[in-house]
Amino acid sequence: MTAPAPAPPPQHVAIIMDGNGRWAKQRGRPRTFGHAEGVEALRRTVEAAGELGVRYLTVFGFSTENWRRPAEEVSALFDLLRLYVARDLDRLVEDGVRVRVIGSRVGLQSDIAAIIADAETRTAANSTLHLTIAFNYGGQDEIARAARRLAEDTAAGKLDPASIDAACFAAYLDTADLPAPDLLIRTSGEQRLSNFMLWQAAYAELVFVDVLWPDFGKQALAQAIEEYRGRERRFGGHGA
Ligand code: FPP
Helix, strand or coil: CCCCCCCCCCCEEEEECCCHHHHHHHCCCCHHHHHHHHHHHHHHHHHHHHHCCCCEEEEEEEECCHHHCCHHHHHHHHHHHHHHHHHHHHHHHHCCEEEEEECCCCCCCHHHHHHHHHHHHHCCCCCCEEEEEEEEECHHHHHHHHHHHHHHHHHCCCCCHHHCCHHHHHCCCCCCCCCCCCEEEECCCCCCCCCCCCCHHHHCEEEECCCCHHHCCHHHHHHHHHHHHCCCCCCCCCCC
8 A cells, every 4th residue: 555645835924923012022132123133034934935835935024014113114124115126136036036016005205115126027937936025014904905906896797796705705806916825924922824925824724832033944834845745625515
């Protein structure tokens, strides 16, 4: 008898990168130091995802609720997006990574909107790894924006209300081009979705790991994938 084939890796991994502040506090450093180390962890994770057979990686960089943080911290997070794209975009282009940014563009400084457009345009033909950065993103905000556009199309007579179903609605979300996440990881021991991919995570396997985000890398990702492989996915049906 041959052994059953190992379960495939998740096609799409989504990550809530949490714990930067605690990581910095443990070292007596400002929270922004933790965020800067978080960018290093993001670099390692993008590389590791490709090596581990993941095709889609989506990370939560800045939430619609993060505006409640002190202005200095918000500004540091925006600077880190600028820095990440300035430093890494050439390499991402070369490595065949397609970059997308999901979230609301409302309230973003014009240079950030331009940086995002440039990253998306320069990588549009790539498909080795699909890296999606959720920035100024909230799941409820995304659903509300989708509903607004759907209502506009309906009012304009472009869409028949009777044709609205889950697939039709999903096409109005920021993630219209992406498959649903198979595995959703949150670091730092917290066990919440915090408004991340509320629609898309309907059947994602959730894995909560204690490691703080700046310490995350290939080993932690591989472990989470191993845990995912041990899960039985039923999508509302039954295993038999
Ligand atoms: C949560 O840690 C993390 C964030 C709010 C930001 C995540 C951002 C990065 C990893 C930097 C890279 C981002 C981009 C867009 C390139 P926390 O501050 O809530 O940590 P705590 O829960 O320990 O306080």
